[in-house]
Amino acid sequence: xxxxxxxxxxLTVRFGGHVAVDHVTCAFRTGELTAIVGPNGxxxxxxxxxxxxQIPAFEGRVxxxxxxxxxxxxxxxxxxxxxxxxxxxxxxxxxxxxxNVRLVIQSKARRGFSILSTAASQVALTExxxxxxxxxxxxxxxxxxxxxxxxxxxxxxxxxxxxxxxPLVYMFxxxxxxxxxxxxxxxxxxxxxxxxQKDRTILLVEHKMDVIRTLADRIIVLHNGALAxxxxxAEVMASDVVxxxxxxxxxxxxxx
Amino acid sequence: MIATLLSGDAPRSRVLSLLLLxxxxxxxxxxxxxxxxxxxxxAARICVFILLVASYDLLLGYGGIVSFAHTMFFGMxxxxxxxSCEYLGRSWGALAFGIGAGxxxxxxxxxxxxxxxxxxxxxFFAMITLAVASAVAVLVSQLSQITGxxxxxxxxxxxxxTPAFKFMDEPVFGVRMNGKLLNYYVVLAGSLVGxxxxxxxxxxxxxxxxxxxxxNDFRAEAIGYRVVQxxxxxxxxxxxxxxxxxxxxxxxxxxxxxSTVLSMEIMLDILLMVVIGGMGTIYGAVxxxxxxxxxxxxxxxxxxxxxxxxxxxxxxxxxxxxxxWLLWLGLLFILSVYFFPTGIVGxxxxxx
Ligand SMILES: Nc1ncnc2c1ncn2[C@@H]1O[C@H](COP(=O)(O)OP(=O)(O)OP(=O)(O)O)[C@@H](O)[C@H]1O
Ligand SMILES: [Mg+2]
Numbered sequence: 001x002x003x004x005x006x007x008x009x010x011l012t013v014r015f016g017g018h019v020a021v022d023h024v025t026c027a028f029r030t031g032e033l034t035a036i037v038g039p040n041g042x043x044x045x046x047x048x049x050x051x052x053x054q055i056p057a058f059e060g061r062v063x064x065x066x067x068x069x070x071x072x073x074x075x076x077x078x079x080x081x082x083x084x085x086x087x088x089x090x091x092x093x094x095x096x097x098x099x100n101v102r103l104v105i106q107s108k109a110r111r112g113f114s115i116l117s118t119a120a121s122q123v124a125l126t127e128x129x130x131x132x133x134x135x136x137x138x139x140x141x142x143x144x145x146x147x148x149x150x151x152x153x154x155x156x157x158x159x160x161x162x163x164x165x166x167p168l169v170y171m172f173x174x175x176x177x178x179x180x181x182x183x184x185x186x187x188x189x190x191x192x193x194x195x196x197q198k199d200r201t202i203l204l205v206e207h208k209m210d211v212i213r214t215l216a217d218r219i220i221v222l223h224n225g226a227l228a229x230x231x232x233x234a235e236v237m238a239s240d241v242v243x244x245x246x247x248x249x250x251x252x253x254x255x256x
Numbered sequence: 257m258i259a260t261l262l263s264g265d266a267p268r269s270r271v272l273s274l275l276l277l278x279x280x281x282x283x284x285x286x287x288x289x290x291x292x293x294x295x296x297x298x299a300a301r302i303c304v305f306i307l308l309v310a311s312y313d314l315l316l317g318y319g320g321i322v323s324f325a326h327t328m329f330f331g332m333x334x335x336x337x338x339x340s341c342e343y344l345g346r347s348w349g350a351l352a353f354g355i356g357a358g359x360x361x362x363x364x365x366x367x368x369x370x371x372x373x374x375x376x377x378x379x380f381f382a383m384i385t386l387a388v389a390s391a392v393a394v395l396v397s398q399l400s401q402i403t404g405x406x407x408x409x410x411x412x413x414x415x416x417x418t419p420a421f422k423f424m425d426e427p428v429f430g431v432r433m434n435g436k437l438l439n440y441y442v443v444l445a446g447s448l449v450g451x452x453x454x455x456x457x458x459x460x461x462x463x464x465x466x467x468x469x470x471x472n473d474f475r476a477e478a479i480g481y482r483v484v485q486x487x488x489x490x491x492x493x494x495x496x497x498x499x500x501x502x503x504x505x506x507x508x509x510x511x512x513x514x515s516t517v518l519s520m521e522i523m524l525d526i527l528l529m530v531v532i533g534g535m536g537t538i539y540g541a542v543x544x545x546x547x548x549x550x551x552x553x554x555x556x557x558x559x560x561x562x563x564x565x566x567x568x569x570x571x572x573x574x575x576x577x578x579x580x581w582l583l584w585l586g587l588l589f590i591l592s593v594y595f596f597p598t599g600i601v602g603x604x605x606x607x608x
Pocket of ligand 1: 039
């Protein structure tokens with residue numbers, strides 16, 4: 001199974017005069033985990049925003065499973081199979097942990113418009129939400145309000161929402177940022193499990209090189225919004241581009 | 257059984273449960289406990305406003321949507337009944353048609369306003385509702401040939417709901433068994449069913465989505481909920497129930513006029529009631545409306561008594577003069593918001 005589920009063609013966006021994503025053409029295959037690296041401000045999150053639809057593209061196209069979704073709404077893309085966990089935790093703070101996950105399951109089951117039954121009576125949906133919480137080790141916190149959770153647990157929940165959605169394309173934006181050394185493995189193991197499933201496409205923005213080394217099938221490098229490198233991990237990591245990008249030096253200097 | 261009726265949303269506070277029960281018992285037995293036309297009128301007003309405020313809570317407390325058109329929807333329901341009874345004659349059919357037509361008009365108006373303004377910004381929606389509501393109020397006063405203008409309309413409802421109809425010759429516990437009594441119980445039952453329906457809605461999957469949107473609309477969209485559609489749906493639903501409350505009010509009063517069902521003052525009252533009671537709880541509407549309507553009706557009298565008691569003292573009688581009742585109501589409001597920012601219900605639930 002190596003067909004291209006998600007492709008971007010010349011995808012571009014400008015903020016004022018600043019080109020945040022610059023004609024990025026790239027294809028992502030089912031079963032593959034692609035790490036997206038680049039220095040701060042390189043446009044990684046913006047690239048994700050263009051794919052999941054939070055920001056409209058200036059130029060270029062996003063194709064999902066053969067369909068052009070460039071003009072589709074965020075929610076339509078979500079139902080078409082693009083799922084997203086956010087770099088900055090982005091949850092429903094006043095609702096419980098369980099309810100946060102249940103809402104995702106309910107969305108996937110397309111039950112949002114039923115008004116005559118109670119949400120509590122839909123036991124099957126709740127059970128599925130509980131199973132997801134179990135996978136991210138948040139069962140003990142199920143009844144707590146999200147605003148009362150520790151940062152690490154909020155990060156886990158952020159990932160849990162994506163797991164609950166179970167999209168064709170998983171997009172993780174620095175999922176372990178700010179997590180302690182004993183919390184991060186829970187999330188990384190989950191990503192490894194997803195990868196082992198072989199039927200999902202995973203995009204992972206990550207700064208930690210050891211994580212990338214163990215998980216990635218492929219690395220793409222963004223720099224100043226443009227695709228600077230694309231290839232097998234060993235190859236890309238050894239390249240000057242990555243070395244320099246992570247030393248914080250400018251690519252232009254490198255070419256000179 | 258009770259849990260099912262309440263859609264599993266228990267009051268979650270002993271004091272709150274007792275208060276709600278007290279309100280329910282008082283309203284259910286109002287004709288017997290508080291005899292007299294005036295008190296029955298107050299009781300009916302409470303029933304109507306509980307439903308009206310609860311429907312506003314669906315929008316504001318659960319959906320996080322600020323609307324100033326709620327009285328307009330209320331008025332549409334009331335005028336629906338009034339116009340239908342006035343022009344189609346005195347019959348149950350006309351009454352039913354009026355209720356239906358008023359609700360449909362309210363839903364259509366809510367749909368149009370929502371569709372055009374909810375996709376932009378929340379503040380834009382609030383402004384549009386204000387503009388449309390003012391325009392409709394002016395329109396109703398201007399079209400006096402049809403609506404009776406500022407004078408409003410007096411109309412006939414089926415005889416079984418009027419004092420002229422007696423279904424028992426002998427009074428029971430001193431209360432005359434007439435159509436007015438039946439009318440009151442129609443209003444009470446309508447309100448009760450409406451509130452239970454709203455409780456079901458806010459605890460349904462749809463209600464949960466509304467809360468999610470209120471909390472974080474960006475993420476709600478990202479997990480697959482089309483936010484605009486949900487907001488428009490909530491606006492329509494809340495408008496329909498407000499119109500139903502308006503219809504009940506029109507059935508009770510047998511009169512409608514701009515100042516009784518359309519004025520901006522009522523809109524402000526609704527806002528106060530929902531905030532005092534506690535937003536996003538539905539139960540808050542019950543307590544807020546009850547307190548407010550009772551205060552509105554009896555504060556003046558109470559103050560008259562107090563002013564009399566302090567006669568001869570400086571300033572006090574002037575401050576307590578019945579004409580100052582709005583001042584005191586305002587003060588009560590400020591104090592209650594200051595001390596109970598989450599409303600009475602929020603306060604009771606925290607302090608359990
Ligand atoms: N909505 C926006 N409006 C204006 N500028 C933006 C917006 N979003 C991002 N930018 C700019 O676009 C550039 C790329 O930002 P982006 O967040 O995509 O970087 P990133 O690669 O995710 O960085 P980091 O590693 O810090 O998360 C930055 O210069 C940023 O300031
Ligand atoms: Mg980023």
